[in-house]
Amino acid sequence: MRQRNQEIRRQCLLELNGVRPLARSASHVRRKLCANGFDYSEREVFTELEFLIGQELAERVNDTVAGERLYKITSQGVIEFEQSEPG
Numbered sequence: 001m002r003q004r005n006q007e008i009r010r011q012c013l014l015e016l017n018g019v020r021p022l023a024r025s026a027s028h029v030r031r032k033l034c035a036n037g038f039d040y041s042e043r044e045v046f047t048e049l050e051f052l053i054g055q056e057l058a059e060r061v062n063d064t065v066a067g068e069r070l071y072k073i074t075s076q077g078v079i080e081f082e083q084s085e086p087g
Contacts, residue, residue, distance in 0.1 A: 008040050008048040010084070016058060016073035017081045023061040023070035052077065 015029050024032075026046040033040055049071045052058035057077035061070040073081070 005044075005048060005051075008038075008044055009052055011036075011038060011040075012045060012049055012052060012071075013057060013073060013077055013081050016071060017078060020073050020078065023063075023072035025063075025068050025070055029071065 011033050012029055015032050016024065026049055027042055029049065030040060030042050030045040033045065049058060053060055053071075056074055057080055058071050059074050061072055062068075063070050
């Protein structure tokens with residue numbers, strides 16, 4: 001389970017890094033991950049995005065027009081992502 005959670009967080013960071021500086025909803029992140037062959041539930045993605053906020057690797061942005069929570073990668077998240085890349 002822990003390994004799965006870590007992989008979800010890694011994939012969420014990958015997705016958020018790829019669209020920076022834009023913010024995305026948990027459901028949008030999940031759809032992108034599922035399109036890439038991952039089978040994560042929306043609840044799993046939401047939970048791990050919230051975890052990334054606690055680690056200051058992502059931040060929540062409230063979309064007042066759509067009434068949704070959006071997530072975007074922080075500067076610290078970019079550094080963490082870059083340092084974890086092989087090579």
